[in-house]
Amino acid sequence: MKMTFAEKLLARKAGRPSAVAGEIVEIRPDVALTHDNTAAIYQTFKKIGVSRVFDPGMHAVTLDHAAPAPTTEHAQNHKEVRAFVQEQGIRDFFEVGRGICHQVLVEEGLSLPGEFMVGADSHTPHAGLMGCFAVGVGRTEMAAVWATGQIWIRVPESLRITVNGRLQPGVTAKDLALRVIGELGADGGDYMSVEWHGEGVLGLPLHERAVLPNMMAEMGCKNSYIPPDDTVFKYLEGRARRAYEPVHPDPGARYAVSHDVDAVSVEPMVAKPHTVDNVVPLSEVEGTKIDQAFLGTCTNGRSEDIAIAAEVVRGHRVAVRFIVIPASSEEYLKALRAGHVLALIEAGAIFESPGCGPCMGNHLGVPAPGEVTISSANRNFRGRMGTRESDIYLASPAVVAASAVAGRIVHPREILARAKGA
């Protein structure tokens, strides 16, 4: 039987020769990811009536969503998370400042090809970047996984996206992701396993590929997957926590939907308020006045994203608040060593410590009512950044940085063409 990635991986994990979309299998996750929500999950876990987690080795815990703690309540919450990991003997605990869970788990060699990850976070599909089957669940569900070491999963239908050709210079995976979400809609991948294929994807470096599965959460996917190749295996050398066995779909597997994208035709895209599928070409929103620009998040907060921003702002002054938050301490160090942080601060940008920052409205750059933010994040829902009466536009790092310099949404070439120091 020809199987998709999802069918093949879930069959293997369930110890069966095959699995078909629609079947329900019960499996044991390799990794269970939680973050600042760990303490709340522990409260629920206790109601089940067991005192020890099924397997502390399965857990990965980060403090990233409101870190460092902005209020006493948040600090108390972090304290409870630390007490929990101590009590249960969880070793993969990543403190405040280490970075955003999805990025950190990749760096720590915990997001592995052919493995199954469950995360109490909707962007868990991010780990599909490494060829991992990674799925987001709610807190109660996670509490049950902690207690039983098992989860039921309906084998999803698969959506195959093939990106033919290469993206043009200046066009990024963010633009590609936005274009696809705009075409297929916010529920275009609902309940599905979204597989990415084609040279337009596999020709991308890892930091760019990461954007694709990350943003498939905005299409309702169960998981997303990029076939792991030498780029992935090389990255994992010396990082992978254990031996892994990649899974690739069978040629000729059945897909519920196939969608083709001509990479050459992708242009810089922007998602307008207040839904991620409200996507238009950048040219349509050029000139929109902004009050703040935000570069960061699990979607676009890596050193390469910071490098692009540095290149754009070098020699200029930002016209509005420009908040930059590296996705992890490792990415922060890379950007520091390469001089990008200096270039950005010289241009007037503000750096905050690695974590989610204002992405979901906790702290470090919450907008005022009536203000407009351009952001490199993955969500622009009403109130997402903490303020109901404010607008969020989503774009690539270059567009965010260029807009910070102009004080309005602009194409990066406009800033790059400006005389330095003008």
Place this chain on the structure above:
Amino acid sequence: MDTVIRGRVWKYGDNVNTDVIFPGKYTYTVRDRADMGQHALEDLDPSFAAEVRPGDVIVAGRNWGCGSSREQAVVCLKMKGVGAIVAKSVSRIYYRNCINEALPALTSADAAEALQRGDEVEIDLARGEIRSARGVFTFPPLPEAVLGIVEAGGLIEFTRRRLGLGG
């Protein structure tokens, strides 16, 4: 779990996300389940939390509950006594969270289209019917594999029983 739910309709559109059902800024500070109800639909319909009555039903378009995985977006409705959600479709994690909280999430495109705010409805879970002055609509029964969780009253009870910790 009651098999017949009676209440009034609160109607919303497509792609209503969890950020407007339960704002993200409360996720680490509002931790008591009862308090979550106070913020239900705060950024979508500020009148909801004060006026909703037990048994009332949310009727929505496509992809209700998309976005974040936060189950407070289910719990806040449950705490307000919402009897069921009827939508054209429900986003994946939200749907799972509903099962885990034993809050019926039903899909019926016809009912979602026809029913209007303030309508009186009666939902018969056993028969798979939504009855109202605008007609009778049917919905598919829950898959076998998840019925046990809903019948146990949610995933916590279900897990307790499974681990032999009593029911």
